[in-house]
Amino acid sequence: MQRAFADEAEQRTFCDELLQMLRRGEPEAALEHARSRLRSVEGISPLVAERALMTRVEDITLTGWDKLAPRIQSAEEYGNEPVTALGIDFSWPGHFASAIRDGKAVLDYDTQGGFAPVLETNYYGDMRKVKFSTATRDEILGGYSSFGSEWQGGFIDIDNLIGVKGMAPLYGAIQACGPRNADTAEGDACVLAASISAILLHLAVKRTIETRGLPKPMAVLVGSNEDFPFFDAPVMSVDETHAHARPFEHHSGPIGAAQGSAESSQRRAKRDRPSVNVLLKExxxxxxxxxxxxxxxxxxxxxxxxxxxxxxxxxxxxxxxxxxxx
Incomplete structure (x- = not known):
């Protein structure tokens, strides 16, 4: 059976190529690179391949964006420091599974087999090595390591303010397909579809910044909390967002985690930990x-x-x- 990769080593190398393209600010090229490879084996897993090839970034909508300004203000008051970076992460679906059966998460798919991704919104301040308030893209890239990143777990605050619509069919197909670490043709298709999903979220965040703006200039990162393929890359550095900073309309109604909800406190406690790099230094x-x-x-x-x-x-x-x- 035809495969997209000769073996797992080539599969990992390809995924790393995609990640590096994202980090260099080339998400459009990364998407085409991944889709080109998937087209060579799309007949092996037709459902997940079709959804990975047909889902357009224009069909993806981020929710909660209009509440960013008051939420950032709330996080700054809570942490007593400026929020200088926003992180939007895929969260592993097992964190929200309805049950665990035979060691596997049981997910609540919709009637078409879709499953809406759960996103985590992280509010960061300047770090020891990476000062987001002034860091260029290259300087942000210096904060990544083989262990993750300097800011991993080092947020000021965290919630689920930003959501996503339009990805459920693709994301559900990815979660339902065979083991993504399988050294098989089906595993290749699953890896590529998952990579495409991560790139599409990255592009959706980029497009939203460009069309709807940000409350102020700040770095914006898209990553993963234990969700394959664990891509983590800056969408824009602070200097790249200056052109997109615009005042947001004030929303006086409740904004969930910004009002200090129990869910926000629980999620903050769950992930409030120093970064690995900081621990190793200490x-x-x-x-x-x-x-x-x-x-x-x-x-x-x-x-x-x-x-x-x-x-x-x-x-x-x-x-x-x-x-x-x-």
Whole structure:
């Protein structure tokens, strides 16, 4: 059976090529690059391929954008610092599954097999290494590492203000297709469709900034909270958003998390943690463990496979940590 990639190594290399194109500010080229490869195997998984090839960025709408201005103000009051970057992430659907069956998340698909993605909106301030208020795209890229990014988990506040419409058919097909880490033709199609989905969200955010603007100049990032293919890239740096800054109309009605809802507090507590890079700077004794963990997790693509992949390494790290704190 014809495959899009010779093996998993080539598959990973291709995904990294797409990610680097996003980070360089070439999302349109990344979309065509991914779709061109998918067309070579679209007959293998026709449903997911059709939806990945036919979904247009013009059909995707972001909701909640009109409430950004008061929500940013609320986050600044909560964190007592300026919000200088906005992060919009796909969140792994298992976080919102109706049930877990045989170790797999049971999702509530619609009657057409669609499943609307859940997005997380992160409000960031300037970081130690990356000061979003002045950082260029290249300087933001300096904040990424093999462990993630300097700002990972380092938000001022977090909620689900920004939502997305128009992606449910594609996203549902991706969630329903076979294992995305399968070294098969079907796995290739699934990987490409998931990559296209991530690129489409990136493009939808870019298009929304260009057409609807931002409350003020600020960096905007699109990423992933444990959702494959884990793409994370700046849509625009602060200097690239100056032309799109415009005052928003004030909305006096409730805006959910901006009013300090219980859901926002729970999500904040769930992800309120220092970045890995900061932890390694403060605790250099964990550097060797971190390097070994990176090697162990290199081929892991699903959250449920993280602990099995770490194996004795996790137990050893925990024991070492406990001994040092006695």
């Amino acid at each position: 605790h250099p004794e964990f550097t060797d463990f971190a390097k070994l963990a990176e090697q162990s997790l290199r081929h892991v693509r699903k959250p449920k496979d993280v602990l099995p992949a770490l194996g004795n390494l996790a137990a050893s790290a925990l024991a070492d940590f406990v001994c040092k704190r006695r």
